[in-house]
Amino acid sequence: MATTDRRATTLALAHALSAAERGLAVIPLARTKLPALRSPHRDAPTPQPFPCHGECGRLGHGVHDASTDPVRIRALFAAAPWATGYGIACGLPPHHLIGVDLDRKPDADSSAALRELALRHLFTIPPTVVVLTPGGGRHLWLTGPPDQVVPNSAGRLAPGIDIRGAGGYLVGPGSRTRHGTYTTAPGTSHLAPAPCPPALLRLLLPHPARRAGGGTVTGGRGLVQFVLAAHEGQRNTRLFWAACRAYENGIGPALLAPLLAAAQATGLTEREARATLASAARMTGGPRP
Template sequence: MATTDRQATTLALAHALSAAERGLAVIPLSRTKLPALRSPHRDAPDPAGPPCHGECGRYGHGVHDATTDPARIRKLFAAAPHATGYGIACGLPPHHLIGVDLDTKTGADSFAALRELARRHLFTIPATVVVLTPSGGRHLWLSGPPDVVVPNSAGRLAPGIDIRGAGGYLVGPGSRTDHGTYTPAPGTAHLAPAACPPALLRLLLPPPRAHHPTPPSTGGHGQGLVQFVLAAHEGQRNTRLFWAACRAYEEGIGPALAGSLADAAVSTGLSEREAHATIASAARMTAHRP
């Protein structure tokens, strides 16, 4: 059994290195499709500041560990000797990957649903990389514009259609899981991720949010969260905004403060779409609907 596991890890590493050669940032995954490295902060008390996304220099930060550097990939897999697969981070250059996950486990015909969306919104599903999942589903790889942040979603477009965007990952072809192996669909492995049709891209983005001035009801703490975002330097902007938005939604002032947090983030250099996508992610993370 140990020999089989070692062989699976060696094979997963080879596939991951091959993906990295194509510009795809990767992380090791376990048989459960989760990141194979546990968080180094799992036993620490709740931090007073923003969550660590790898700034500590250790491994175990999920998709934030993703890299195309072969030496770093080898170190990640060496630290994860039970990895049997690899994840491909979405939203990163050069491909700005968007994953369309057509699931079959819900009983919905997600393939037909996507075709109906294409017919209704007048776009064509392009020839692109397609990965077959052990459950009978498919992952379609698309490339997004560099200045657009596509959020993750589950079933928002239609039942059985999940989207993997910024902060998400796709299980790479060749990965072995408890349920089987992910394989490239015949005739697609050599393709590059096709550009996401503009009409489909519009469906994937959150609706535009109206501008709201800073509400007086949020009080001093709300203003403190806004100031926390305003003080962000390059490399901290998304992290600070996400942390502040999570605190706001947890304390019940998220809807009232969202506009001010977005304005603050934009003033530090984030795009409006990225700011709104980050706040929307925080709302979902804290079980609120933005």
């Protein structure tokens, strides 16, 4: 491993240990921002009936490996000497962290969208930790109540606003990735994550499960039509958005084939479409297609 990589790993470990001292559970990340340790079950001949979250005792279960124990953290990084960053698990005690990920995209002003939501629903984002991403985006750190589970979502609140909740993670400040380094915004490093405003929390919590019937079918048809209406340059974005909504509403598996067919009808290859559907499943905690 190159000297610069060793230095990056050493710095990442130091930042991860510092975060753990603040009660934040961490895992090592590769330059891709994905967990550095691969699943020990990746070569299993058949899918497991119940996914392993670390019960096997081995490393490589993604966010389920996250820990605040310095001995455990050092063991994780020792097993992944190529790690150049660290992820902070959301939804775990004592902070029950919620990450508001504001992407910077040419076709979506996520900061303006958040301001509009705040005006419409009468809430204010309190002073809190803000992490700047290499792409010009921002991660806002908030805390949730221990009796509420905030799910991951992508673009559900508004285009460009993703939520990292239970089962998700945030790239920690000090992490080095292919696109650059994550840093804490000036003036926020000394802050503790602030409580999520109640009005915003209500928007983040899942809607009551829909009953099987016409509403679900109609919603599914609408998502398929949304994908079919995509123009070149929108196809992956629309497919990802529709798949996330389908998984969040509990109809992801049933809508997998129609969404795949719709995506191919717009010009995506089967491989491209399946990769996008898999990304949506990972984001929302749905079953992998």
